[in-house]
Amino acid sequence: MTLSTYFDFIILPILTLSVVLVFIRLFKGPSIVDRVIALDLIITIGIGIITVYSIRQNQKILLDVAIILALIAFLGTIAFSYYIEKQKDD
Amino acid sequence: MIDIILAILSTLGALSILFASIGILRMPDFYLRLSVTVKASSLGVGLLLICAAIMFPDDASVTTKAIAIVFFLILTAPIAAHMIGRAAYFIGTPLWKGTVVDELDGMYNKETHELQSDPDKAIDKSTSTFNDQIADNDKETR
Numbered sequence: 001m002t003l004s005t006y007f008d009f010i011i012l013p014i015l016t017l018s019v020v021l022v023f024i025r026l027f028k029g030p031s032i033v034d035r036v037i038a039l040d041l042i043i044t045i046g047i048g049i050i051t052v053y054s055i056r057q058n059q060k061i062l063l064d065v066a067i068i069l070a071l072i073a074f075l076g077t078i079a080f081s082y083y084i085e086k087q088k089d090d
Numbered sequence: 091m092i093d094i095i096l097a098i099l100s101t102l103g104a105l106s107i108l109f110a111s112i113g114i115l116r117m118p119d120f121y122l123r124l125s126v127t128v129k130a131s132s133l134g135v136g137l138l139l140i141c142a143a144i145m146f147p148d149d150a151s152v153t154t155k156a157i158a159i160v161f162f163l164i165l166t167a168p169i170a171a172h173m174i175g176r177a178a179y180f181i182g183t184p185l186w187k188g189t190v191v192d193e194l195d196g197m198y199n200k201e202t203h204e205l206q207s208d209p210d211k212a213i214d215k216s217t218s219t220f221n222d223q224i225a226d227n228d229k230e231t232r
Contacts, residue, residue: 003093007100014104018111025114025123030232033178034120037127040170041114044131045107047159048138052100055145063142063155070162077170081177085203 007056015049036080043073096141103137106130118232119186119225120178128171136160184225192224 019042026038047066054062113126143156180203185192197206 003096006097011100011104014108018108021111021115031120031178031181031183033174033181033183034123036174037120037124037171038114040174041110041127041131044135044163044167045111047163048103048107048135051135051138051142055142060146060149060152063152063159066139066159067155067162070159070166074162074166074170077174081170081173084174085177085180087181 004056007052011052012049012056015045015052019045019049032084036077036084040073040077043069043076092144096144099137099144100141103134103141105134106137107134110134118188118228120183121175121185124171124175124178128167132163132167135163179223182223185223187225187227189224195223 022038022041022045026035026042029035029038047069050062050066050069054060054066107130110127110130113130114123117123117126139156139160143153146152179194180198180200197209198204199206
């Protein structure tokens with residue numbers, strides 16, 4: 001087994017299964033904060049998928065997208081927690 | 091030889107991401123889910139990025155980008171987790187029913203959002219109507 005088939009048939013399916021499992025929590029999460037951390041985890045797994053894809057396709061430029069996604073995930077979680085804490089209807 | 095190192099690193103990374111996602115699905119309340127998710131996913135993505143840095147050895151820009159992403163994740167993931175956990179405690183997300191001790195109970199001023207660190211000045215739970223956040227059954231947190 002070469003490394004490219006290993007990436008294609010083992011690593012990428014494991015990451016895809018992870019995204020599906022997290023999406024179940026995003027769908028049914030009992031409170032809003034569960035959904036926020038599920039979204040954050042989906043974006044983090046997306047960074048990993050982009051990394052494996054850039055290795056497979058030999059495209060180094062795709063790692064720029066991963067940097068931007070890491071920024072967006074952090075800012076999104078911070079904004080969500082700021083406004084959740086401000087809300088008045090306890 | 092380098093193929094074996096890459097295979098081992100990527101397998102460890104993918105497995106820790108898989109464990110993070112199983113943890114977010116199976117853990118019984120929000121705070122345990124948060125605790126599982128942040129650490130395991132940072133480790134997994136970090137290992138996958140080390141794979142990318144080893145894969146392109148003659149290009150310094152890939153290594154620089156990988157180090158930048160890992161540094162940024164390690165720097166920001168605990169801050170985001172702390173802020174979302176604090177916001178979750180403020181809006182009254184219930185803790186698991188098997189929680190032994192809740193040391194934040196009565197320590198947060200819900201009006202000014204200040205944390206009281208002296209246990210003697212906490213809200214007296216025998217006289218006030220403030221009840222604890224530990225859930226009574228599994229249905230509240232699942």
